[in-house]
Amino acid sequence: MRLKPVPEPPSDLDALREYQRAVPLVPGDTDDCCARLRRRCDLPDRRTANDWLAFLRALGLVEETSRGFVRADAEPTRERVRAGLEEGVLFVPEALAALDEASPGDPLTAADLFAATRDAVPRHDRARNPDWETAWRERASRLLGWLALVGLAAPVDGDPEASGSDPGYVAGDAL
Template structure:
């Protein structure tokens, strides 16, 4: 199952580790985990904390089951290849976003134009400004792609990572 929530990308995986370290070792319900992220990892609010939990579970960094969230997922934060693979596979529009990058620089709006038709109809109906909203979501995915080594940033644009 692919997950949609993607928090803003931090500057480094060290900052991601700070968020992971705030998650309990023993599974706790989402509300408890969100409160810990706000209190211990300087996540600004419960909504963003929930996005972090869902996203980190999609990356394989956290365990997510009926009991809640806990540290101890299958993927360590220093395994960027596995993180990148899970990002592409488990985060909605991540693979399409990365695949939309070419050799030349592309802005988030350019990439959104390529993936636009993949945005579900019900998501489009939720808000009048859905193209702007989803362009922002695409940009978050691009920023994570950079952090995970799948893309590079060139000014205000992005290109596919060079091997």
């Protein structure tokens, strides 16, 4: 199962480690874990904390047990985050395929990624949010940021006259 939440990417993997460390070593229920994440990582609300909890689980940095969530005994290395993104986050395979087809002259933007995945956005997300298109475009932008963080995407300098436009990306390096 691939998870939908994609929080704003941190500046580096050390910052990601702080989010992971906010999850307890002793299992805690969702409310307790979200409260810790909010407090320790200065998150604005429970929903944002819950998104981080789900995303950390998708990356293999948090585990869900019968007694609640617990910090996994795993470091947020570049390789682990890459694997977690590829295996556990919705639309990563589609993004990687689109990045492979992108070129510096025609890079992939968040708008392009949204257009490529628009028809696959879960129906219930469309029904519950009247502005679902904006939300999923923003998610595409954050997803490309995560892929760039771990080298699966590389930003391309855009047209200086197109200020305010989405940054473009091409496939990043391969390990």
